[in-house]
Amino acid sequence: MASLVRHMTIDCADAYGLGSFWAEALDSPLADDDHPGDEEALIESPGATLLFVAVPERKAASVKNRVHLDLQPQDRTRDEEIERLLALGATLVADHRRADGTGWATLADPEGNEFCVERSAAERAAAGRQ
Template sequence: MSSDIRHVTVDCTEPYELATFWSAVIGHPVDPEDQPGDDEVGLTVPAGAGPELLFVRVPDGKPGKNRVHLDLQPHVARDQEVQRLRKLGATLVDDRRRPDGTGWVVLADPEGNEFCVERSAAERHKKVDHRSTP
């Protein structure tokens, strides 16, 4: 037998506020039963769409670099999504984009949890003629 991943849990100091940020990032609503001030707040995920993100209040701040992080593949161009996420409150941690268009961008959510933004599926499948690029 095996197990399914039910939640990806994020320790944080303000669960509702962080859930609201991530709701805007991935487009899944905050569970309607969860309220500001709750110690646990989840995002509602459609059946079969993967594990839920669950935000749990802890008394201490983030101690260092994440050992596990999310990699996002946007539905729009990577650079466009990075701009949108920064407007939502994400901060730039590291820019790993390469001149040939590959690579990713490391951002942090409002509580400092790192995540990566990769290229969109369209960007990954786009044929690039490097001979015409200086």
């Protein structure tokens, strides 16, 4: 039998702090036994399980992630989701949205890890594209 991905692990400076941002972003709680100062924090969300692990090295600011998350809003538009994530502490890295409604935006979480926000399934269906 092949291996299964148990969770995506994200190295960070503050596991609980970054985990808290992503818990809000994904509307999924941190594990009950996660607390400020812990070296690990876990989020089990319907789309993926994320494990945040504190490491001493900081992310190099000028280096693009080799792996990143693509988020698809479930109950709001892409643009509404981008605004919500910015209010939570994300920053806009690159805007690839087009006038015809296609495209995505690249954001960074509070520790500089890039992720993308795509159109919702409803927006794709309304445009006749998946």
